[in-house]
Amino acid sequence: MNKITININGQAQQLAPQTSVTDLLTTLGHAEQGMALAVNQSIISRSEWPDHYLQQGDEVSLFQAIAGG
Template sequence: MHILLNDEPHACDTRLTVAAFLDQQQLLAPGMALALNHQILPRSRWEEQILEEGDHLLLFQVIAGG
């Protein structure tokens, strides 16, 4: 199966959760936020959200400030 992560193509197993995919890529870290197909996906759903063919993930570092 193929997905895009930050506009880069990646192959991954089917029935893989967002959290499992990020863990495989060594990108599962505190302070990260994620959009799945252009919609923010709450971190509480990363363990249950199954990736689908063609999904587009945008992973970014959350920065607080004024």
């Protein structure tokens, strides 16, 4: 099966076609809690993650809650 290539925070990543945002986070080993994500500068809300499939060439920005004042 052909892989697709996306860019996550400046790093190329190969994925199987029909990879959802939820699948991506699982692949990367991130819990969903505390994460936010934008695809091509549009924020994808968490309720849409299971059904939002990544496309060839997508620019994914992944954010995480961290300690701060």
